[in-house]
Amino acid sequence: MRRTRKYNYSDTEEISSKKLFYLLVIILGLCIFIITFVASDYSIVQVIKLNKMKKELYSEINQLKMQQDSLKAERLRLERDLEYIEKIARERYRMVKKGERVFKVIEK
Secondary structure, three states: OOOOOOOOHHHHHHHHHHHHHHHHHHHHHHHHHHHHHHHOOOOHHHHHHHHHHHHHHHHHHHHHHHHHHHHHHHHHHHHHOHHHHHHHHHHHHOOOOOOOOOOOOOOO
């Protein structure tokens, strides 16, 4: 005796509709994920870019603080150290004291 399976059309339709429903739920979930984490203002890409920019800005702030400290030290030295002022006047502005001679060395 041979057994044959008989499928009811409504059973296969029910299985198909369940698969379709789950597929639609997964696709909808992926779409929501993509919109939320990739395409929105708070996307992962945007957060990574902002963190990189934040690090660069902190680095720039540290460099500017170091430059500011250096300039403050230079200012204090210019206010208090007369020999340093004289050195700068001679080097930058080619100033000389009365009675001094200036010699120019010409290289060949």
